[in-house]
Amino acid sequence: MAAQLQTGHVDFVGAGPGDPDLLTVQALRAIEAAEVILHDRLIGPDILALAARSSTLIDVGKAGFGPSWKQSDIDALIVAQARTGARVVRLKSGDPTVFGRLDEEIEACDAAHIPWRIVPGITAASAAVAAIGQSLTRRGRNASVRFLTGHDMKGFADHDWTALARPGEVAAIYMGKKSARFVQGRLLMHGAARSTPVTLVENASRPDQRILATTLDRLSADLAAARLDGPALTFLGLAPRAAVLALPDLEHGLEPGLEQEFA
Amino acid sequence: MAAQLQTGHVDFVGAGPGDPDLLTVQALRAIEAAEVILHDRLIGPDILALAARSSTLIDVGKAGFGPSWKQSDIDALIVAQARTGARVVRLKSGDPTVFGRLDEEIEACDAAHIPWRIVPGITAASAAVAAIGQSLTRRGRNASVRFLTGHDMKGFADHDWTALARPGEVAAIYMGKKSARFVQGRLLMHGAARSTPVTLVENASRPDQRILATTLDRLSADLAAARLDGPALTFLGLAPRAAVLALPDLEHGLEPGLEQEFA
Numbered sequence: 001m002a003a004q005l006q007t008g009h010v011d012f013v014g015a016g017p018g019d020p021d022l023l024t025v026q027a028l029r030a031i032e033a034a035e036v037i038l039h040d041r042l043i044g045p046d047i048l049a050l051a052a053r054s055s056t057l058i059d060v061g062k063a064g065f066g067p068s069w070k071q072s073d074i075d076a077l078i079v080a081q082a083r084t085g086a087r088v089v090r091l092k093s094g095d096p097t098v099f100g101r102l103d104e105e106i107e108a109c110d111a112a113h114i115p116w117r118i119v120p121g122i123t124a125a126s127a128a129v130a131a132i133g134q135s136l137t138r139r140g141r142n143a144s145v146r147f148l149t150g151h152d153m154k155g156f157a158d159h160d161w162t163a164l165a166r167p168g169e170v171a172a173i174y175m176g177k178k179s180a181r182f183v184q185g186r187l188l189m190h191g192a193a194r195s196t197p198v199t200l201v202e203n204a205s206r207p208d209q210r211i212l213a214t215t216l217d218r219l220s221a222d223l224a225a226a227r228l229d230g231p232a233l234t235f236l237g238l239a240p241r242a243a244v245l246a247l248p249d250l251e252h253g254l255e256p257g258l259e260q261e262f263a
Numbered sequence: 264m265a266a267q268l269q270t271g272h273v274d275f276v277g278a279g280p281g282d283p284d285l286l287t288v289q290a291l292r293a294i295e296a297a298e299v300i301l302h303d304r305l306i307g308p309d310i311l312a313l314a315a316r317s318s319t320l321i322d323v324g325k326a327g328f329g330p331s332w333k334q335s336d337i338d339a340l341i342v343a344q345a346r347t348g349a350r351v352v353r354l355k356s357g358d359p360t361v362f363g364r365l366d367e368e369i370e371a372c373d374a375a376h377i378p379w380r381i382v383p384g385i386t387a388a389s390a391a392v393a394a395i396g397q398s399l400t401r402r403g404r405n406a407s408v409r410f411l412t413g414h415d416m417k418g419f420a421d422h423d424w425t426a427l428a429r430p431g432e433v434a435a436i437y438m439g440k441k442s443a444r445f446v447q448g449r450l451l452m453h454g455a456a457r458s459t460p461v462t463l464v465e466n467a468s469r470p471d472q473r474i475l476a477t478t479l480d481r482l483s484a485d486l487a488a489a490r491l492d493g494p495a496l497t498f499l500g501l502a503p504r505a506a507v508l509a510l511p512d513l514e515h516g517l518e519p520g521l522e523q524e525f526a
Binding site: 014019100127 | 277279282283284285286287288289291292358359360361362363364365366369373379380381382383384385386389390392393396397398399400401402406407408409410411412415416418419420422423425426504505506
């Protein structure tokens with residue numbers, strides 16, 4: 001008897017910023033039901049521990065064990081696993097639709113006629129702004145908020161910098177540590193106030209979360225001194241709320257002893 | 264004996280876009296543990312049903328029963344409830360940090376020395392983009408994504424419109440139905456292509472979700488014809504993925520019979 005042709009299924013699942021309690025209920029169920037999970041390097045062990053014992057976990061992170069994965073290899077692996085008939089979860093940090101390289105993987109599934117679904121996740125900006133007790137938008141301050149990556153800002157046009165340099169503007173920069181000096185220079189050149197608040201949240205929502213509150217003119221120096229080595233979200237135009245600084249406890253996601261960061 | 268002074272606590276909780284499965288685990292636990300829940304009008308009965316039977320539910324929606332609530336009344340009620348010593352949840356649609364009027368309420372708590380926490384939620388843009396099978400950002404297409412409100416766009420400067428009109432730009436407009444004609448005019452004036460894709464997702468993630476795919480030049484006419492009466496998220500620069508249109512099933516959040524929306 002010929003084996004029946006089975007069609008698998010792929011869920012592109014947002015794992016959120018790190019705290020397993022910030023998974024959505026839908027994401028949690030998808031992880032629990034998965035037979036194969038292909039995950040980013042940044043997905044922590046406490047989230048992977050939610051998977052069934054019988055499931056297969058594959059780290060396709062760019063800096064994982066062995067030679068680094070090319071995007072095309074990841075695309076091919078998703079398709080190959082789904083073609084076995086498996087319930088595949090492609091688990092990505094944060095929200096898969098925000099700087100998640102999602103499109104290439106969906107297009108690979110479409111080309112192979114494999115059904116898929118996107119399960120949204122809490123993006124890093126959302127968790128980080130909650131940690132500093134602020135809002136991404138506020139009446140009378142900023143009419144819009146922008147999500148950017150540090151790398152992509154190098155291709156910015158003058159009108160982008162003009163808009164970002166405006167008083168009250170708020171932007172969340174993903175992967176912005178390396179480009180901090182460049183961004184600082186461009187914003188000052190385009191008229192941003194030297195005292196513009198800038199806040200970095202490293203490891204947002206995780207037990208090792210750290211918050212660095214600074215200003216545009218001190219950004220490079222303070223960032224170099226702070227030696228943040230985890231993934232960090234940079235806010236332009238937002239400082240931590242005073243109550244968060246005055247009460248550095250777990251309530252607001254700050255660990256005791258971090259007060260000196262704000263000195 | 265004098266009654267002991269009790270301090271309550273306020274969780275500002277994101278209820279997500281509507282589907283209870285898009286609550287975070289943290290939000291679900293906060294709702295289950297709440298003694299008092301002050302909620303927006305848009306929070307659906309299936310989410311409110313998760314609250315304990317003994318809890319008090321108060322609809323502070325702007326269009327609720329009786330005279331509409333002023334923001335200052337809501338602030339005062341949150342404080343008054345927390346001062347009874349209750350575990351209060353202030354439940355807001357989507358993510359409380361995105362167009363959620365969160366700051367006024369936090370400042371009222373701070374003034375009254377009431378401890379609080381922000382529990383992030385899935386914002387409408389994230390659920391809506393998942394429903395159309397797209398990403399908010401994509402390499403080679405858009406280096407950033409912007410969240411706006413329809414109202415606030417009336418105060419936009421020329422450089423904002425120039426940036427939004429650029430090919431490949433992606434923006435998510437909250438509460439954008441009424442301003443659609445204004446936005447259409449400004450974008451065309453600033454050089455946006457008439458064929459720029461525009462997609463509206465009404466009631467994202469809910470059973471009555473509808474998707475309207477159009478283009479910038481047809482936006483006003485198609486929107487008038489579609490008679491969307493629920494909350495809608497408008498994407499500038501994104502069309503639903505072909506696979507979503509070709510397979511209009513619940514897998515992709517589309518209900519059978521909606522194909523004519525895309526005709």
